[in-house]
Amino acid sequence: MNYLPNILFAIALVIGIGYFVKNVRKLIRNIKLGKDVDVSNNKSQRLKNMINIALGQSKMVRRPVAGFLHVIVYVGFIIINIEVLEIIIDGLFGTHRIFSGIGNLYGVLIGSFEILAVLVLISVIVFWIRRNVIKLKRFWNSEMTSWPKNDANYILYFEMVLMSLFLIMNATDVSFQAMGSGNIISQHIAPLFSKIPEHTLHLIERSAWWLHILGILVFLNYLYFSKHLHILLAFPNTYYASVKPKGQLDNLESVTKEVMLMMDPNADPFAAPEEAETNEDPEKFGASDVTDLNWVQLLSAYTCTECGRCTSSCPANLTGKKLSPRKIMMDTRDRLEEVGKNIDANKGEFKDDGKQLLGDYITKEELWACTTCNACVEECPVSISPLSIIMDMRRYLVMEESAAPMELNNMMTNIENNGAPWPYNQMDRLNWKDE
Structure with a gap:
């Protein structure tokens, strides 16, 4: 028996999963x-x-299409x-459709898979058309430059290819088609290959099998570099998202x-501040870089x-302001990645690069354009709070x-001096009732 394919499969599996685990550790390190x-x-x-939200997709379906x-x-x-579980077992032990021994249930499962594969293929094509032909405005904002724009299309192409390979x-697969069970869709594709010699047909089937599983491993490792990390992170993010009323802002502990x-x-x-007693740097009010934000x-x-x-x-964005809540999150991720690479390059220590999130990525103009209305928080399908x-x-x-x-400084001065945002003496605050 030729064990070479099994050995090659095991090597590909170890490399694919090993690289994924390495990136997951880096991801956790950066978040921490x-x-x-x-x-x-x-x-x-x-x-x-x-x-x-994450499992039931309750916020996704607010926009029905x-x-x-x-x-x-x-x-x-x-x-x-x-x-994939069956493919892994077959690849490691040299078996072929090992789960087919469960009988009719196998046909039901594979038949369901084939129907879903076609539905996914259709859905992905519609997504591609919405993004590239119809060109929905929200996919073409100024922050959606080359990589973010291309990344979305790469994922769509990935899914098209993977679904097509599964059906092919x-x-x-001659033995699977001979079973006549579960080939709900593939039986209509099989005639396209009817004139091909059996050994060539077997070669096509094996090629599709290998490309399908290798494509899944590549896709798995592409996630770290892609916006599609939400496939994995939507669950912890919706769990750890704020459960406070949306209008309630957190108080700074240091100020309290x-x-x-x-x-x-x-x-x-x-008395000396606690930081002085422990020789620590005084705690910063607010955040100017990603390490000032919480995990x-x-x-x-x-x-x-x-x-x-x-x-x-976002009402600010809709009225032509520079603010884009999506860009706030994208900039935060880009800066965090830059900090992570800096740490990797300096043996686990961050070397000051003279940059920070505020100014180098996010401008003051963007920050002050926000009306704090929470529309972005309400709309996010995975409970993110750019606010x-x-x-x-x-x-x-x-x-x-x-x-x-200046307007905010005037307001704060008025509150300090007059106990109200308006420039009127406290004795005159009730004059409005006489008008």
Whole structure:
């Protein structure tokens, strides 16, 4: 017996899975660069959110056409890949369709796979047309430059090829076609190969088999470099997403400590800060770089699907402002990747590169254009909050750089002096009732 194909398959499997694991470790390392945040509360609500949003696709179907097609691709992707288990066993042990021994159930399974493969193929073609022929506006915003634009198409081509290979593999498998069970779609493709000699037919079937499994391994490892990381990260992201009311903003712990200290009559005003006692750098107010954000925000940056639903619903963007919530997430991910590569190049230590998220990636103009309306948070199909990043960077501008817009500075001055945002004396605040 020739064991060479089995050995080659085992080598390809080890390399493919090994490289994937390596990238997953790098991904986890990068996410952990963020500050710690307590997300251990409301476990039942978090689990419910994950089941409804990530598994149930509840927010995807708010836009019926794209939602329905995405559900088909999502279900097809999960169910069809059950067959990968059979392919792995066959590849390692030299068997052929080892699960066919389960009888009629096998025919039902493969028949379902074939129907789903066709539906996925149709859905992906429609997605391609929407993106490249109809050119929906949200897919062609200014931030969707060469790589983000091409990345989406590469994934669509990948899925087209994988589904086609699966159907061709079944159609050219003589023994499978002879079974007459489960070949619901492939039996109509098989006649296209009827005039081909059997040994050539076997070669086509084996080629499709190899290309299918190698394509899946390549696709698996492509995920790390693609927006399609959401296939894996949508589940933890929807679980760890904020469960607070959308209008409720987080307080900075460092500011809360200062306020509590000021209100404590027993506090020593001359006591050294905790950072001085531990020789640590004082905690920064807000965020100017990715390491100032928390790990949930960094997880969200990697989870972003770049679908543009957030930007297409953003009132600032719709009125011509520079802000795009999608770009906020894309910039955060790009900067995080840059920091990760810096750490890799410097043996695990970050070497100051003179860059930061604020200024080099995200401009002040973008940050101050936000109306904090939460439309982007509401629309995101995987519960990402670009607003939380915007607010943390605004806090840095105001509290670290005193770089708030003039209108905001005037308002804060009025609140300090008059107890209200308006430039009126406190004694005059009720004059409106006399008008």
